[in-house]
Amino acid sequence: MRRPLAGIKVLAVEQYGAGPYATQLMAELGAEVVKIEAPAMGGDVSRATGPFFLGQADSQFFQTFSRSKKSIALDIKTPEGRAAFEDLVAQADMVVDNLRGDQPGKLRLTYDDLKGVNPAIVCGHLSAYGRGNSRAGWPGYDYLMQAEAGLMSLTGEPDAPPARLGVSMVDFMTGTMLAFGVVSALLSARTTGEGCDVDVSLFDVALHQLSYPAVWAMNEGYKVQRLPRGAHPSIAPSQAVKTADGWGLVMCQTPKFWEALCDLAGAAELKADPRFADIPSRHANRPALSEAMDVLFGTRTTAEWTALLGGKVPFAPILEMMDALDNPFVAEVGMRDVVDHPDRAEGLAMLACPVKIDGERMPGARAPKLGEHTDEVLNSIGGAAS
Structure with missing residues (x-):
């Protein structure tokens, strides 16, 4: 190697x-x-x-x-x-x-x-x-x-x-x-x-690491606020959402992802709603959009949403740490390792490089x-x- x-x-x-x-x-x-x-x-x-x-x-x-x-x-x-x-x-x-x-x-x-x-x-x-x-x-x-x-x-x-x-x-x-x-x-x-x-x-x-919020603050005096559900400061929906059995995080950072979400979820009414017609509209109507997202995502489990949206709309399940470590994708990409250690006969489980x-x-x-x-x-x- x-x-x-x-x-x-x-x-x-x-x-x-x-x-x-x-x-x-x-x-x-x-x-x-x-x-x-x-x-x-x-x-x-x-x-x-x-x-x-x-x-x-x-x-x-x-x-x-x-x-x-x-x-x-x-x-x-x-x-x-x-x-x-x-x-x-x-x-x-x-x-x-x-x-x-x-x-x-x-x-x-x-x-x-x-x-x-x-x-x-x-x-x-x-x-x-x-x-x-x-x-x-x-x-x-x-x-x-x-x-x-x-x-x-x-x-x-x-x-x-x-x-x-x-x-x-x-x-x-x-x-x-x-x-x-x-x-x-x-x-x-x-x-x-x-x-x-x-x-x-x-x-x-x-x-x-303050990155672009610092640039906005220094040049425009704009103060980024903490938003509900860890939402993105300028794009919506880009936040945590409630599912039928837990939580997920959706990020419709571009118009095509918003349209794909609505199409895949069968939410034609959201796609047609003038309050959510484009990025500025969705940002301006964030509270109403957040409520609508909870209603929509509450119709399926986190696993069902992951299967439906995976590879098409940026979405991830919000997992507890052990569930994150046991994620089959972690095993697929080889991010868990076991190293030999003289004081641990079975080896020491580690995260890989x-x-x-x-x-x-x-x-x-x-x-x-x-x-x-x-x-x-x-x-x-x-x-x-x-």
Whole structure:
């Protein structure tokens, strides 16, 4: 199997979610990612994140973010550990971290600190609020960004408190941005022989996700409101709908999908109703349209609507998480995997890598035990663990 990042060596000073997510993406695409974990601290803090553990210094949470990597136990704050680290930098393509914004400088992980060791090294920094600003030393997490960047104000029902997304999507997006940034910088470094610093922050990425509502607000003073059923701000019907036995989500983003919905559902009266004649009319009469959609969708079950509309009108069932995981389509596309793990005889069920190369999904491997590859990695440079 061809892995596009094969031969790339990444040193990762990382813990918890966003940074490890970035390097896991690179590892599953073939990069050799070496987690540098401080043994006195018990390594990556997510090794101790419950509630489900796997032997010593390992957890299902940790496995979620550090598959396909190597781990060395090394304290880079000691002279011996620093010397070994710099020997590794000399042979590496990237050094990435997800520390507070003031820490890369203190730990000498920046390009200025490392270019003397390796002029082509790419140094990636993922922090809460960025480096070189008044918040550089602030700790921060995904949910805080959803709050301050305005994402929570756009999420939830209009008569309910603001709501966060159900998963840490800002972490995942920021990790993806870091992976994209450092791989892009590596392309330049391989051409010029000169590396650089690459910075991304949770705050910047969260703000960037405001996208077109932010453009509307900055240029027109338009405030996107939370709408019932998670409706789209400018197109209808594009929202959750009640079915006979649950919920679905329909998105008639173009006139042809509205017409197809009416035709397939046998709703000629809705298609002929002047209140719903075109996109502006449907938007202006959204409350009446929403009521009409509930009446219409209440005539069939969610499964019946999925069978009727699938491939013709954008519609999806709103599923509970386990139902989503057990969806036959998930099995068809191979998005569930089982990896071998020494502390789980039946293997560990995981979600597979979402990237395919030449039609093949990248295979996954378990995350490493703390220091599992210390001897292997340090012996390759003639060093010893510290």
